[in-house]
Amino acid sequence: MQDKRFRQMLDAAPDAMVIVDQGGSMVAVNREAERLFGWTDAELRGEPLSRLIPQRFQQVYEALGVSDGESPGIPPKRAPVRIFARRHDGSEFPVEIHRSPLGPSEDALFLVTMRDLTEWRDVQESLFRQKEQAIVALASIADAVITTDVAGRITYLNPTAERLTGWRTTEALGQPADTVLTLVSDATHQPMESIPARCLREGRPVDLGDGVLLVRRDGTDVPIGDSAAPLRDRHGTTIGVVLVFHDVTERRRAARKLSHLDLDRFKLVNDTCGHEAGDDLLRKISRLLSSRLRSRDTLARLGGDEFGVLLEYCSLTKAAEIAGKLERAIAEFRYVWGERSFSLGVSIGVVAITAASGRTADVLRAADEACYAAKDAGGNRVHVAQPEAAPGVHQQVETRRIMRLTRAVDEGQFQLYAQAIVPLAPEHPARPRCEILLRLPDEHGGVETADAFLPQAERHRLMPAIDRWVVRQTVAVLGQWHRDHPEFELPLCSINLSVSSLDDADLIPAVREYLTQHRLPPEALCFEIAEAAALGNFAQLVRLISEIRATGCGVGLDNFGNSLASFAHLKALSVDYVKIGGHYVRGVADDPVYGTLVKAVNEIGRIMGIT
Numbered sequence: 001m002q003d004k005r006f007r008q009m010l011d012a013a014p015d016a017m018v019i020v021d022q023g024g025s026m027v028a029v030n031r032e033a034e035r036l037f038g039w040t041d042a043e044l045r046g047e048p049l050s051r052l053i054p055q056r057f058q059q060v061y062e063a064l065g066v067s068d069g070e071s072p073g074i075p076p077k078r079a080p081v082r083i084f085a086r087r088h089d090g091s092e093f094p095v096e097i098h099r100s101p102l103g104p105s106e107d108a109l110f111l112v113t114m115r116d117l118t119e120w121r122d123v124q125e126s127l128f129r130q131k132e133q134a135i136v137a138l139a140s141i142a143d144a145v146i147t148t149d150v151a152g153r154i155t156y157l158n159p160t161a162e163r164l165t166g167w168r169t170t171e172a173l174g175q176p177a178d179t180v181l182t183l184v185s186d187a188t189h190q191p192m193e194s195i196p197a198r199c200l201r202e203g204r205p206v207d208l209g210d211g212v213l214l215v216r217r218d219g220t221d222v223p224i225g226d227s228a229a230p231l232r233d234r235h236g237t238t239i240g241v242v243l244v245f246h247d248v249t250e251r252r253r254a255a256r257k258l259s260h261l262d263l264d265r266f267k268l269v270n271d272t273c274g275h276e277a278g279d280d281l282l283r284k285i286s287r288l289l290s291s292r293l294r295s296r297d298t299l300a301r302l303g304g305d306e307f308g309v310l311l312e313y314c315s316l317t318k319a320a321e322i323a324g325k326l327e328r329a330i331a332e333f334r335y336v337w338g339e340r341s342f343s344l345g346v347s348i349g350v351v352a353i354t355a356a357s358g359r360t361a362d363v364l365r366a367a368d369e370a371c372y373a374a375k376d377a378g379g380n381r382v383h384v385a386q387p388e389a390a391p392g393v394h395q396q397v398e399t400r401r402i403m404r405l406t407r408a409v410d411e412g413q414f415q416l417y418a419q420a421i422v423p424l425a426p427e428h429p430a431r432p433r434c435e436i437l438l439r440l441p442d443e444h445g446g447v448e449t450a451d452a453f454l455p456q457a458e459r460h461r462l463m464p465a466i467d468r469w470v471v472r473q474t475v476a477v478l479g480q481w482h483r484d485h486p487e488f489e490l491p492l493c494s495i496n497l498s499v500s501s502l503d504d505a506d507l508i509p510a511v512r513e514y515l516t517q518h519r520l521p522p523e524a525l526c527f528e529i530a531e532a533a534a535l536g537n538f539a540q541l542v543r544l545i546s547e548i549r550a551t552g553c554g555v556g557l558d559n560f561g562n563s564l565a566s567f568a569h570l571k572a573l574s575v576d577y578v579k580i581g582g583h584y585v586r587g588v589a590d591d592p593v594y595g596t597l598v599k600a601v602n603e604i605g606r607i608m609g610i611t
Contacts (some may be wrong), residue, residue: 013190016095016114019102025048027109036116038088054086062608085114093118095121121305146243147509148177152196166217166225181243182215188224189213195228196241203238205229214245223248252582261289261326262371264345264379266305268334269474271537277337285344288333292325308367316384317354321534325380329379347374351385367489376455402460409465415439415447416473416492431489435528436474438466454498463498468510470495473526475511479518494556502529502540515551522552530558545575 016033034124039548094117102109144161154172183192199206213221226245270278298310330346349370421433440448
């Protein structure tokens with residue numbers, strides 16, 4: 001009964017179990033051993049236990065068997081032995097062998113337990129590969145990486161950390177982290193709190209931000225940006241700290257830009273005349289700006305059509321004065337390429353760099369926001385950021401304005417005004433004409449003109465939707481008026497289209513739909529497109545004009561006469577009229593050159609049949 005119960009217990013064991021005698025011969029094996037090795041109990045009974053060990057490991061196995069004066073062929077009881085075993089089919093696999101006596105007598109049998117370590121070995125190999133990959137990755141990344149144990153002592157440095165600190169890994173291992181990573185304040189050069197200690201104390205990632213200097217082993221220092229995070233095991237227990245840091249010398253230099261300049265209409269030159277002209281223009285602009293700066297100032301191109309100017313030892317008032325000179329110099333500059341002449345503009349943002357300026361990113365963002373504020377105000381101007389303004393204020397304001405514009409489109413909150421166009425010679429009666437103007441009610445009961453919000457709408461691609469809203473509302477109101485007052489002559493209403501609408505595939509189908517829905521004759525509408533769009537997107541403009549004329553509506557060219565190229569393009573555009581740029585018309589009475597230019601445009605238009 002006891003033998004039967006013992007056998008049942010043996011077969012229920014999860015590991016392979018073999019009973020051997022004093023000579024090392026197998027007396028019995030359990031079911032797991034039969035499954036694991038591929039032999040039956042009957043086939044193994046009487047065979048030496050060494051039969052389960054590959055031939056190449058026999059000497060090792062025998063040495064283990066007699067290492068403690070134990071019986072030959074039987075694994076020692078001192079500790080488990082890890083070795084390879086073999087199956088009936090000859091395949092090998094790792095096992096852990098452990099033996100224990102089954103009785104106190106000298107002729108007692110021994111129970112040998114064999115645990116399959118195949119899965120454990122696979123896991124170990126996977127972990128080893130992952131560790132090797134992690135080491136290779138850490139060695140190759142640009143950031144410096146240091147790890148410590150819970151006592152704050154160094155356990156690892158990657159090559160970048162070695163280079164920045166001046167410590168070799170072999171010398172740094174076991175050292176306190178603060179010995180290897182000595183940090184001081186850039187402003188005071190006083191030692192800073194230990195990062196590992198703070199990270200371990202707070203149990204969360206720590207970011208020291210800017211204004212941190214790393215004192216290298218040779219005594220020199222370098223500005224760094226760093227952070228630290230706790231290292232945890234799979235149970236969530238903190239086992240150390242990982243510190244990641246990098247040299248921010250170049251970024252700190254970039255952060256000292258005081259003035260941010262963004263050229264207006266540079267893309268027009270680049271798209272119209274090609275990149276060679278664009279590069280030539282940038283060189284000329286660079287020389288022009290340099291000529292207006294002091295010897296101690298630094299001018300740099302930030303990319304594209306953006307420039308940065310560092311004005312050292314300069315008050316904010318003086319900086320605004322210099323920025324104003326730069327803006328006027330560019331406004332007066334005329335760029336000539338071949339037979340084409342272009343006027344340019346510039347939006348300039350000015351920001352002071354002080355001890356309270358915050359992070360590098362905050363200063364750069366403030367300069368960028370100040371530049372955008374100048375653009376939003378209409379361009380060709382300087383915007384000085386106030387030192388007391390919180391970082392990101394302009395960005396937050398702009399975000400709110402964009403949300404407000406989007407809501408205005410969705411909910412129809414815009415207002416339309418009709419401005420009458422009256423001939424200077426009233427003795428020559430003409431068809432009633434008007435221009436549709438867009439306005440937006442503000443939060444204080446006032447009304448904003450289009451110049452106040454269209455730059456943001458253009459930049460965030462809201463203009464196609466706004467243009468379609470204006471067309472829809474104009475057609476609806478005009479159609480209703482025409483049905484209510486058929487006895488009056490239908491006025492010609494001009495609607496301004498933005499540059500973005502040149503690529504709006506939904507515009508023309510929408511115009512046709514609105515005209516049909518409200519039964520408005522198409523000759524009641526005329527769409528005006530700014531000349532700048534003609535020069536920068538000429539192919540799209542020709543296509544759009546053709547599509548507009550196919551609907552029966554008219555087309556006009558707005559703000560005409562900015563360059564000599566205007567006349568060359570006018571011949572290729574099938575427009576009904578041109579509106580000469582206001583800066584020319586306003587100067588007709590005082591400047592004979594402007595008067596002559598206006599007469600020339602008028603005469604060319606008359607010859608071409610354009611009003």
